[in-house]
Amino acid sequence: MIRTIAIHGYRSIRELVLPLGQLSVITGANGSGKSNVYRSLRLLADVAQNAVVSSLAREGGLPSTFWAGPETIARGVRQGDYRVEGLANSGKPASLKLGFGGDEYGYSIDLGYRTGLPPATIFRLDPGVKRECIWHGPLYRKAAAMVDRRNNFVWLSTTKDEEPTMLTQHLGDTDSMLTTVPDPHRAPEMLAVREAVRGWRFYDHFRTDADAPARTSQIGTFSPVLHHDGSNLAAALQTILEIRSDQALATALEDAFPGSELSVEVLDGRFNLTLRQHGLLRPLSAAELSDGTLRYLLWLAALLTPRPPQLMVLNEPETSLHPDLLPALARLIIVAARQTQVIVVSHAQTLISALVKEQVCVPLPLEKSFGETVLKGATLFNTPKWSWPAR
Known part of the structure; x- marks a missing residue:
């Protein structure tokens, strides 16, 4: 360390x-x-x-x-x-x-x-x-x-x-x-x-605009590591679903969006991410998701990586997230810190307060x-x- x-x-x-x-x-x-x-x-x-x-x-x-x-x-x-x-x-x-x-x-x-x-x-x-x-x-x-x-x-x-x-x-x-x-x-x-x-990984302000790579279908390959721009989001989430046996992805998704279900569809080799939310009759594609929802899914793929690095640095991960999602994000970061050393740069007091309560956390x-x-x-x-x- x-x-x-x-x-x-x-x-x-x-x-x-x-x-x-x-x-x-x-x-x-x-x-x-x-x-x-x-x-x-x-x-x-x-x-x-x-x-x-x-x-x-x-x-x-x-x-x-x-x-x-x-x-x-x-x-x-x-x-x-x-x-x-x-x-x-x-x-x-x-x-x-x-x-x-x-x-x-x-x-x-x-x-x-x-x-x-x-x-x-x-x-x-x-x-x-x-x-x-x-x-x-x-x-x-x-x-x-x-x-x-x-x-x-x-x-x-x-x-x-x-x-x-x-x-x-x-x-x-x-x-x-x-x-x-x-x-x-x-x-x-x-x-x-x-x-x-x-091997250090840096994640800094994922794009969530209408033309963001994470919103479009991408050719999918086995992806234990999320790209810095989130372009392989669907493949990274599918890799987590297939490799991790601890149900960490389903638990973190339920923590943020109760009753939701994540799935990845494959059409002509291209991966499409969909999210079925409680109360809706059909799943929403990545292009339809709100900025905050998409960004949380990006953090899921980044922090639950099956191939953790020696060090992961997160710059203002609270960006575009509703304050109600910050406790769930904090719990997700704490789970990731059990496998890799994590540095978080933040000014969101809700997120900071949740993280510094952990015994392993060093506030700076x-x-x-x-x-x-x-x-x-x-x-x-x-x-x-x-x-x-x-x-």
């Missing part, structure tokens, strides 16, 4: 270390930085796909994603004695750092401006990887490092009496070592971390302090320990 998520220098986040549980709920007012935490997790996942550079480019590049405030915020500023002002340049290079610590492995990446580029290039603002590290356990220590990357050089750490083994010295500035130098024989931990992170309320996203109530003594590998 992932125990800690750490973020440094991203938008409203100057330095943030979050403890995670089997179920974690990130909350806070609008503008408190919930979306920035969610985006940071997606950037971490993009590293394992070697797509973090293009993802940052879509966000406006490094200049628009770096922490926008001063390097430090003095006590007098926080107490209101002085106004917020930028400090003199300390000479520290601009840096965006992302990392996590788990039971088995920890990983971090440090991104900054590339150096040594030809004068005529127009790619000067492209981010480059300055440091990557994989270590054993949740906390980085030099002695626990297993694979270490500085700029273009990647070393495999060895015993104290042996010299480190060079894996490569020609790694591209914009390439992650996870995707470019996986060596299953000499460095199996690189492959393990890469595949674990690649965020707030803004002088423009900086911080964990409410965090102190030096209750914040998880974290250490970044130096450049």
